[in-house]
Amino acid sequence: MVGIASYGAYIPRHRLALAAIGGRSAREGGPEKAVAWNDEDAVTMAVSAAVNCLRGFDRSGVDALYFASTSQPFNEKQAAALVARALDLRGDLRCADFAGSLRAGTTALQAASDAVAAGSARSVLVVASDCRMGAPGSGLELRLGDGAAAFLVSDTGVIAGLDAAHALSDEIVDLWRSDGDAFVHSWEDRFVVQEGYVPRIVEAVRGLFERSGTDAGDYAKIALYGPDQRSLATVARKLAVAADALCDPLFGRLGNAGAAFAPLLLAAALEAAKPGEKILVANYGDGADALAFTATDFLSTLEPRRGVSWHLERRHPVASYDHYLKARGLQAVEWEAPAGPGLSATIHFRDRGNDIGFVGQSCNACGAVQFPAQRICESCFAKDDFEPHRLSDRDGRLVTYTFDYFFPTPEPPTVVGIVEIDGARVHMQVVNCPTEDAKTGLPLEFEFRRIHQAGGRPNYYWKATPRSSA
């Protein structure tokens, strides 16, 4: 059986109150959306979701990585290869970016299933991640949120078998972003809903019902992409979806996470599913996709995942709309990100294992772990006798710290300190850590982040974050 063997999610902690966008004062508990902060983007969120998906799995078993997004940071240069390096996956990996459509995530899931069914890969990691922006003050700004979902598609240990899938394609100019545009554009809402979203998604789901001989009543959970509550309700009514089967679209909590939206709803459905239940996910964008799964007994043996609910509970309200504008680079600044060639590409190439993979080394002579890689052991002075040692998924401890008030960040100060990981010491930033929480000995874990934009390119590295018990 081919299907999903594991899943994980990532939703940024920063939550922008929708009231703040309109210039009104936000009240706690009001509608909000998840927003990627200045050190997050589609790639970093994808890495975090993938790490959560792969928790407890041997990473060397991954044969292919499909990255799905409409907002990958480079037009030319593969995001999947960057994500793969950050995850320290095998070198003989089949990598692809699925781009351009909000359906990229579900399309990648189908392609992954096809590859496994065809026997060309045993285990495919699919990561859907999006970080889109509506123009300040626009309706889209109120609706769009950021996030990522990851799935391990395999033929063993399947927790949700793929029963059927149906896809249809259509040409429509409803939502688009041209080269050089920072913001998503939309044609008139009523057109988008009446001629695009509603008829296409209904048609795709009906096609799936026909293909699989099922109807809405067979599904315990139906996760539908939706541009807004009203349009979603129209689709649910047309498909005769029971209220208790319709998955919460997380409007007012997450926001429309683009190519990751339907995948995140699928991840949320898996989190709540029981073995034997049928799950349907339907996605929209230049056509529509519908996929049907049945949860298996393996679902109950999968260790708890850091999924949608885990992330929704971890919130950091954005202090003001200005903070949001600053974090997303939407405010004029005296000094733009340094132009020019930026960081040396040759240094980046040499250091990619250290800086992107966060892989140090352990000394074969004395066992000491050190970072970054070096020729002579810091502890026993043995020369050139090391094994790679991945630090990104290890536990860390804060040895000492300071609060820097000068490093450019929307919310100074920057917490920075010395982190001990398996005995290695690394000087690094600590995120999600209010100054009052910083203390020596603080347990830490690690997240892949954008570190700066020197050269006008995103430059990535790892940051520490207080360790969560779950």
Next chain:
Amino acid sequence: MSRDGIRDKVAIVGVGCCRFGENWDQSPSDMIVDAAYEAYEDAGIEDPQRQIDAVFTGSLYSQAGPHECADALKLFDKPVSMVSNYCATGTDAFRYGVMSIAAGMYDRVLVVGYDKPKDRGVSGPSVMMDGVRDLPKTPAGWFSLCAATYFEKYGAGREDLARIAVKNHHNGTLAPKSFLKREITVEDALNARMISWPFGLYDCAAQTDGAAAVVITRSDLASRYRDDPVLVKAVTIRSGPNPQKDPGNDFLSWKPNGWAARDVYEQAGISDPRREIGIAQVHDCFSLTELLAYEDLGFCEKGSAKEHIAAGTFELGGDLPVNTDGGLKTFGHPTGATGVRMIYENTLQLQGRAGERQVQDPKLALSHNLGGHPTACGIAILGRD
């Protein structure tokens, strides 16, 4: 290493120092000329092109290398070298000069330390973005890393650091060539804007331009130039691991400090530094750097610095006055100049020429630089006879 060492082989016969500050109207060459010609005059050198045998210069920011100094002073057809060793650059340039005299290569050597950070357009260190690791990369961020751990273990706090800044601000008002000449209070220091916790603005050294110079010679030739030459008792530089990566580091002291101190005390035959050393200029790039130096250099027991700060041990009238001219706090820290500026101050103090800030009859004077992350410590000990 030979224990024959350097003691009493080399003498300082002339010192000079330009006015430290935001020297908008001075080039590096202008400052080098001010410092070197004051040192020439102090040594009675009237024909430097003939009398100076070699030059060792120290600078961290210079793009032009040793030629900048040679060209400023028109010292050609001579060995001129530049030393770069982070914040210990000045002391290290002095060390090379001293060794070259002791080796018998030269009779008269000019040591010049200088730097000109104020041409960069930033009031503090620039935010470096030359890689992705170890950011933010600022000296305040590096030197503050001992604070959380030290405060936790020994119960010291920002108030103790503030008292160091208050002392150095006071001493700076008495030094004609210092940049900051303003008394501050503990409250001023505590309420200043934060730079890198626990360092507020007043916990940080000023940023200035400056140059300092000394003329050294063989001690048996010294009386030709002055009747009160100052003798080099010991000089060293010690490297250390990057404390940020060093797996054994406890962040309660800086390792190169202790290593360098052990070496110079052995060279100079000092067994009780607290009693034998009369005055000290220690590296106070940040208030905590000075506090840790008190302990790392053996001026007081580990963990006891705050009691000594409260008791005034290190004030001008105390048992062991530290940073008698106001230190980096009030002179600023034009990196290459600092170590040489400290030797200038120690020489004046040993010769009784330090004016209002003169300490009564010091016999031995120590100067100390700590540079890098910190990864290098330089110490020089001078004595009157």
